[in-house]
Amino acid sequence: xxxxxxxxxxxxxxxxxxxxxxxxxxxxxxxxxxxxxxxxxxxxxxxxxxxxxxxxxxxxxxxxxxxxxxxxxxxxxxxxxxxxxxxxxxxxxxxxxxxxxxxxxxxxxxxxxxxxxxxxxxxxxxxxxxxxxxxxxxxxxxxxxxxxxxxxxxxxxxxxxxxxxxxxxxxxxxxxxxxxxxxxxxxxxxxxxxxxxxxxxxxxxxxxxxxxxxxxxxxxxxxxxxxxxxxxxxxxxxxxxxxxxxxxxxxxxxxxxxxxxxxxxxxxxxxxxxxxxxxxxxxxxxxxxxxxxxxx
Numbered sequence: 001x002x003x004x005x006x007x008x009x010x011x012x013x014x015x016x017x018x019x020x021x022x023x024x025x026x027x028x029x030x031x032x033x034x035x036x037x038x039x040x041x042x043x044x045x046x047x048x049x050x051x052x053x054x055x056x057x058x059x060x061x062x063x064x065x066x067x068x069x070x071x072x073x074x075x076x077x078x079x080x081x082x083x084x085x086x087x088x089x090x091x092x093x094x095x096x097x098x099x100x101x102x103x104x105x106x107x108x109x110x111x112x113x114x115x116x117x118x119x120x121x122x123x124x125x126x127x128x129x130x131x132x133x134x135x136x137x138x139x140x141x142x143x144x145x146x147x148x149x150x151x152x153x154x155x156x157x158x159x160x161x162x163x164x165x166x167x168x169x170x171x172x173x174x175x176x177x178x179x180x181x182x183x184x185x186x187x188x189x190x191x192x193x194x195x196x197x198x199x200x201x202x203x204x205x206x207x208x209x210x211x212x213x214x215x216x217x218x219x220x221x222x223x224x225x226x227x228x229x230x231x232x233x234x235x236x237x238x239x240x241x242x243x244x245x246x247x248x249x250x251x252x253x254x255x256x257x258x259x260x261x262x263x264x265x266x267x268x269x270x271x272x273x274x275x276x277x278x279x280x281x282x283x284x285x286x287x288x289x290x291x292x293x294x295x296x
Contacts (some may be wrong), residue, residue, distance in 0.1 A: 003054075004204050006050070007047070007050060008092075010043055010046050010047045010111050011047060013039065013043040014040065014043040014044055014047060017036050017037075017039040017040035017043055018040050020036040020269065021033055021036040021037050021040055022190060025034055025190070026190075026280075027270070027272075027273070027274040027277075028236070028275065029275075029277060029278040030274075030275030030278065031278050031279040031280065032278055032279060035279075051221045059136060061150055062240075070071075071113065073286060078244055087128065094285065100114060102218075144189060146229045170226075171259050179290065198266020199267050200265060201262055201263070201264070201265060202262065202263060202295070203262040204262070204295070204296050205262060205263040205293055205294060205295045206244065206257050206259050206260060206262060206263050206293075206294045207259070207260040207261075207262075207264055207269075207291060207292070207293055207294070208257060208258075208260075208264040208290070208291070208292045208293075208294055209230070209257065209258045209259070209260060209272075209288070209290075209291055209292075210251065210256070210257045210258075210288070210289040210292075211231065211248075211253065211255070211256055211257075211258075211276055211286050211287065211288055212254055212255050212256075212286065212287045212289050213226045213229065213254050213255075213256065213284065213285075213286050214254060214286075214287075215283060215284045216283045216284070216286050217283050223247065223248060223250060223256065225281065225284045225286075226248045226256040226286075227247055227248055228278060228281055229276055229281060229284070229286050230243075230258060231277035231282065232275070233272060233276050234255045234272075234281065236271045236272055237264055237268050237271070237272060241260050241262070241264070242259060242260070242261045243258055243259065243261070244259040244260075245258065245259065255289065259294070263294070264291045269291055272278045273288045273291070276288055
């Protein structure tokens with residue numbers, strides 16, 4: 001029971017970490033994606049290692065069972081070996097002269113058989129061969145050879161009906177094609193969601209960014225942490241932007257506002273939000289409260 005629970009827990013962790021890995025990649029939260037990837041790899045190694053160890057234990061158990069079976073009862077119950085050719089090496093039986101006599105008799109019988117064979121070959125007639133040839137006359141070739149025109153009966157062709165094998169093959173091919181298309185579609189969606197794209201920028205507008213900062217055990221204050229988050233994440237916009245204030249404006253405890261000029265597009269906003277809410281700075285977390293585009 002404990003082994004099954006452990007296997008089920010490993011599979012759950014594997015699936016969950018894979019889902020979170022894709023989610024963090026879509027949100028552009030790279031640090032969390034790396035952590036989820038580490039959990040995914042660890043769970044995969046654990047599941048595969050557990051499966052291999054289980055197989056090895058089964059093989060080892062079979063080998064132990066095979067080696068533990070005693071063979072003494074087979075040896076004890078076996079009959080006594082019999083010396084079939086004792087007369088060849090036992091001098092008390094006076095049978096050691098039988099082998100030369102037997103060999104000599106074999107030579108004499110071989111000579112007699114050879115003489116009988118030569119005599120039969122010289123006096124026999126091919127009676128059996130002639131009878132066999134007469135019986136095989138019906139199978140002989142025609143007088144004019146195979147080029148003699150003879151009526152040929154053409155058998156009608158039977159209509160081919162697809163059987164179960166054809167249907168099964170078509171079903172397997174259809175499932176394979178649909179699976180490949182689904183896999184390619186999923187890969188295309190993930191690549192499209194995590195691809196950097198150029199957004200249309202309105203240089204006359206600005207973006208009002210409001211973030212909430214929480215620190216834990218840090219020496220720097222919340223205002224410095226908010227400014228450090230902005231400095232660390234402004235590079236993901238892939239272009240130069242300016243802020244209308246020198247420092248983040250404090251709206252409430254832990255809540256700060258920045259006004260960015262010009263406003264960024266939707267794709268850049270997702271990258272910026274992922275960086276701000278990611279574990280970018282140790283012992284501090286950020287959350288994007290709002291992103292409002294301000295037009296003149």
